Amino acid sequence: MAKKKTITENNLIDFYMDYVLEHGKSPHSVYKFAKDNNFEEALFYNHFGNFKALEQKIFTAFFHNALNLLATNEDYQSFDARNKLLSFYYTFFEILTANRSYVIHALNSEDKPLNAIKSLSKLKSEFSDYIKSLEIETFNIDQEQIEKIQQRTIVETAWLQLLVTIKFWMDDTSAGFEKTDIFIEKSLKTSFDVINTQPLKSVIDFGKFLFKERMQMN
Template sequence: MATTSKKTTTKKVLDKDKLIAMYMDYVLEQEHRPKTVYKFCKENKIKEEEFYNFYGSFEGLQKGIWERFYEHTMNAINKSPEFESFSNREKMLTFYYTFFEMLTANRSYVLFSLKEHESQLKNLQQLKGVRKNVKSFATELIQDGNSDKAISALQQSEKVFSEATWVQLMFLMKFWMDDNSPQFESTDVAIEKSVNTVFDVFDNTPLERVIDLGKFLWKEKMA
């Protein structure tokens, strides 16, 4: 008597990275965001409740994607045993280089997400989480720098430095988006020059004075 055995298939457990990959594939293939969570889940053969285990909406998922870019960047950086021995300048350069490698690996999605809406302000809303993370990273750097300065007058404002770091990142992202050079070599040069310039100024001049000077020059230009 012949016997038959049933094949059992193990369903792959959905995790955050798999859900993100599904969403990124969808928007790049369809060139628009899914209309509803229901349709998105049905097309990807997952249950709605599985989606909501990770994100409450597509807006939350979009923010989560940028936060994962940051997390993967920091994980890659922290795997290097040499990183902790780097100077703050070297740490910032390493962060930018690694972060932009992450963006370049996902360039098609990044360009789509940052140009999805006509309103640039609406496009930037998805960066709220990564903004908080980047400012926190910059704050840790300046705290380390200040701990080496015994004279309080030479210490720098954590708030000002962290905000300046975010503004710098926004500038570099715009540069990278418009960069047509092979392997985005121009962006690498822009990263090096901008970081070195900021740290050269930062090491020798309180950043508040630089910002005040910038405001003064802007007013003189507009007068």
């Protein structure tokens, strides 16, 4: 049989996930992986430097699939930051669930926990950009350095929350992972309630008013 002349990233992702699910481990070498799937080894390197890079791409592919699905939803475009993030979570975890066996294998490496972290490193970068694009409201203090700290804190907290949710989902044994759905709803609501700036703004505005009035009286 003639070898395949072209190979896409998606082809390689499919081949790799199938191999891992069938054998419970990564392929021994790129050469053997290419031979088993009937393509030249050099074609693999047109897309990835090694299997670790491919593993990272798998999780960003899940991420982009979720965003692409959301982009087709007209209602999503009009949502505020909280509901956009909630929609993303539900969509993203539907995709994870459809690929649960692979995700569990990739992230449940108790003997090599750093491998799981490396597999998600590209996802962290992509997800962080997404959080920034939501423009989650923070308290305006008119201090650039403080505003940068606030934004960085939101991004890092959002990433930590996603990791915690993934771990909860991995351990969830409820039918249809309904407990994960509840966890998502309650945890996101709590997070946005914590950073809700309106009450604090009211207090600060009132304080400014009192200060101004006191100065005028003096």
